Amino acid sequence: MTSMTVDNSLALPEGYWTRTRKAGLIMVLLGLIAAVYLTAIVPNEPARFFLGETTAASGASFSINGKVGTLIFGLLTIACGALLILTNKRFGLYVGLGLAFFVVAALIWQIAETGGQVPLSSLSKITMEKSLPLIFGAIAGVLCERSGVVNVAIEGQLLTGAFFAALFGTMVGSQWFGLVAAAIGGALISLILAWLAIRFLVDQVVIGVVLNALALGLTGFFYEQVMREDTKSFNSPGLLPVWTVPGLSEIPIIGPALFKGTILTYAALLLVVAATVALFRTRWGLRTRAVGEHPAAADTVGIKVLGLRYVNVMIAGLVAGFGGAYFSMVTASSFTKNITGGLGFIALAAMIFGRWHPVGAFLAAIFFGFSSALSSLLQAIQSPIPSDFLAMLPYVATIFAVAGLVGRSRAPAADGKPYVKG
């Protein structure tokens, strides 16, 4: 049986400019922009950062001279690019670091320029808050799509979750019941998605899009018809209590973001870990991935392909619906029409950007949340950078990701393909 060994000499060399090295080149260019251009135009003023959540003069803070700051962080960005080019390794790490350094350089420039004040803890707290619904939505997408069912209905699941949380939370008079209802609401959308996509083989993207419209119409109708008429009995679930972890929440910068939040904050962090472990360490996860990659192979070893897909789509609905409670019980204390405002689609983008991996989806959600927080910050310090362009960032980044310009993300092989035996 020796003749079957593979001879890898047939593999073609990739050429010097691999994806990683190209990314390195971009990093170097960004770094040059920061170190040369920004350093040239930034005023010779200090940029002051506050560690706490406020900008009270008494709070702990540090400041750095604008020119020095942009130069240092520009050079750091260049260093990351150079490492990428030289080593051709650790793509994710160095690209992430390089981008982070560049953002810091740009921030220093803006702060020195406007004399604005930046409370870092508050920035990270806002980032976490803006990321929350994205984390739930994106992981719901991962759970669904890993089993081979495309979930474009995340938006509808979030919206229905938000609606159910407010409606039933108020009617029963218990926020906890509202949370359960939110999960059920998301699962209801999932049920229709699963039923039509799996049982009736309706195109999954089509049905997802239509379900979003349905969720928008139904919740909008009942909002205007019922909730708005009698807010007190139908639409005042109130804000969820904030739980502070003593000690940990005092950690500068990240403490308030991670350890001073509602149940949703902790649930989101737990969810990332749980989803990762479940997908890659358990029997259910192995089967889910098999069904998403090659359903016929799973079928031939006795795995119930359709049953597993039903289960996963329903779990996704529960997760997204639960996350929907964020809109009506965390950032606001009531539901309004179209309260999700398209964040479900950013969650979808986060899932793709995160390459259908829970941790990746989490990081992408944080990145998108950060760009959103940054956009409000720049607006607050009256930066001349138009916030609209910053708001586009997640979407542009996602297009780059799917176009393979910055590393292609590959969907599960059977994603979106209905499975028919035989």
Place this chain on the structure above:
Amino acid sequence: MLFQHEVHIALEATLRLELRGITKRFGDLVANDDISLTVEPGEIHALLGENGAGKSTLMNVLYGLLQPDSGEILVDGKAIKIKGPGDAIAAGIGMVHQHFMLVPVFTVAENVMLGAEPAKAGFLNHAAASDLVRTVSLKYGLPLDPDAIIEDLPIGIQQRVEIVKALTRNVDLLILDEPTAVLTPQETDELLGVMRGLRDAGKSIVFITHKLREVKAVADRITVIRRGKVVGSAEPTAPESELAELMVGRSVVLEVPKQTSEPGAAVLKVSGLVVADDRRHRAVDGVDLEVRAGEVLGIAGVQGNGQTELVEAIMGLRPSLTGSVTLSGQDITGWATRRVLRAGVGYVPEDRSVDGLVKEFSLAENLVLDLYDTEPFGNRFALNPRAINEAAQGRVEEFDIRSQSEQQPVGSLSGGNQQKVIVAREMSRPLKLFIASQPTRGVDVGSIEFIHRRIVAERDVGSAVLVVSSELDEVVALADRIAVMYRGRILAVVPPNTPRETLGLLMAGITPEADS
């Protein structure tokens, strides 16, 4: 009892399988018609039949992937219901599918354990799975690396994973569906050895194939299926001609009547061509080739040795890395497909339903898929349906395409008639070169003859013809010269009367001079 139990282990379990009156219909189509069959314990039972005879359907019924309309399955004399592959495995039946049922991005161990995962409270035990792979693969002499990713493995090893996967489930009867289709002759011989070893270990094997040589080499008993029915059974000692006749229903003459060729000037010249496949491996690794006017050059070789990529590169469907392609002295390297076609090249792709036809389009539309925007069929802006239909009627007649009307969707035609549509389309332009990949795959015998005669006729009017086929018989029957392709290279160009043994060795990469 204890004693019996031990014997049981030593000899391995044995299983006697009986199928009684299995019938399976797809709409009007009877794929299996009252098939009865018995597989004795510890025998290799060959199921012989042409493509589409209904062998795979029968085995999918047995394995629970399809439900029979009538008939019953008995294991050790007891009738059982097989509702899904899980039931089949539980009954001791395993299957190695023609298209491997392996998840490409999983490791060997993950694929092997899938569906029967060693786990504690739902958490996988990877170490136990790897151990199991090692144990079973050592026991049966099928070495495997449990941590290798499937998509990085060559086809032969992937097949080994499939066999090991079945064996880890303690099956006593193994169905092998066309297992040699993707193997070189040497790999095939190894597989036949493995099959004998499994039989000696007490396993029963159902061996599905349409290749007579392999059946004779390894089978203990042979059942022949034709058009969904059992048409007879035979001993492996029966002469090949008799088996062949049973298989196709009449004596097959795979000889194509033709005169000796009188080749003219070279039409197609390929030199130093290097082409990458989808995985960025060198599928074509420096090919030099010449096809002259008025001759048929046949390319023989086991599937997957670069034939597909070679032809696609010539046609402009795939970029070439280095080397050149010339057509009658004109360099056509890197030309767009349309330009190549319109320079006088006809092309029958190897997979008609993927690359050849738009199944939802009508017969008439498919016949002008290449020329729809040229007069008289249309111009840059509009089509001329009348001209398209009139031309179609002519082609239908000329190429004996059996259909209800030229407006019929081409997908509703039989495979042979679909293939004739492609041949008709590609022969409707003035040609210098005609390229046919697997021109008769999955086609009925009548259409095979027709297509072969047209190919020879094309040669006789002075076109250069390049035929690529993994059926050695077809290449031998059609070609004036045979080029044998192995791992991206042309190993030799030999006359068609070269002994088959020599051709077989060449296909396995062994040149006579080099010896083995």
Place this chain on the structure above:
Amino acid sequence: MSDEQHPIPEPSPDKGPAHAEAGRPYLTTEKPGKHRGDPTLWDNFKKEFYADNTFTVTLFAIVLALIFGGILMIIGDADTRAQWGYFFYQPLKTLEASWDLVSKAYTDMFKGAVVNPDTVNRWYWDMTTWQQVFRPISETLTNAAPLILTGLAVAIPFRAGLFNIGGQGQAIMGAIGGGTVGILLKLPAPIVILLAILAGALLGGLWGLLVGVLKAKTGAHEVIVTIMLNYIALYFLFWYIRQAAIDDPNRSELISKPVPDSSIFPKLIDPALRVNLGILLALLVAAGVAWLLKRGTFGFELRAVGYNPNAAGTAGIKVGWTLALTMGLAGALAGLGGTTMVLGTAGNLTGEVVGQIGFNGILVALLGRVKPWGVVGAGLLFGALQAGGAAMQTFSGISNELVTAIQAMIVIFVAAPLLVKAVFRLRKSPSAAASAALAKG
């Protein structure tokens, strides 16, 4: 199981999974050739029956959605809901109250969308103008025009195997193009309008072309790219309106200077009725698309690529180019839809200038079974629902949002024809070949 399903084909141009063919019987290949005569009367009947069936399913889907809509109204109305609490004491009264509520709402809807008999009556007695009689129809047509255009922008790519969710973004870019020309250009009205239409189509077209080029060059999935481009276009619009040349200095909210009256699309019937050039434009475009798909050379390429990109490419059709051009064309049509919104009804650029026409266009295309005239029909229906919905909100006090839900439900039922057939016990369609009706039309 598989025989009775109605899958929409996978629009991805990738080769299907290799195992799809495994175990399929090839027995047909071995049958002696079938020489059949002309189609029999029965064959023709079956064909008719199926054609009828498509219509039947659509009709029943609408009926079913309206029934569900009625149930929603009952749940949503506080008084009726309360009345249901007494169902066992006053069953008749409960049903009567429910019926009154629903029938009044749908009657108001009809009055707002088609014709109001009261108005006809009043006009007869000279109590109102004839324009009032035509107002409902005028509103329906006004609403339908952009929907038909964005519906076509989804339908055309669908035929090429692409799912264009980007109608919204393309419409926004079209609105920007058309709006800019309308606001800034000081030329005679016909020239401005013509240039505005061209600019709208051009900008929308480029926005669509970008998707097609990315798809062709990198394989980026058009569904994802179009979703993202929708939001990019929206934020671009927000930014764009605030630019000095466009922004209305007299108003604090996000709104542009108004388009001068002379550059607004001319009204078709009467200045008092809103129906305008837009609907003519939409019908003209629909006719053009119908011709293109049936008789046009590009339509042939587009359909071939949609059904089987591999075979199309092997026969010499430039697949990437066809995909790019298809998306460009679709974008241009959606852009026209956006232009129709600015110059037809809105009169200036705002953040919500195109409303939801891009998203509703998806529903319109699906309901119209991605056929050009089907899209026109669906666009008219949706236009009527929206015109009627506004009337219903005014006169019955039932939220207009109900229309969004009804529209979505209609499309769900149309997309799952088996469901409708099961509910209404329709006979199963005898023709298996026609199964992919929704996708292939």
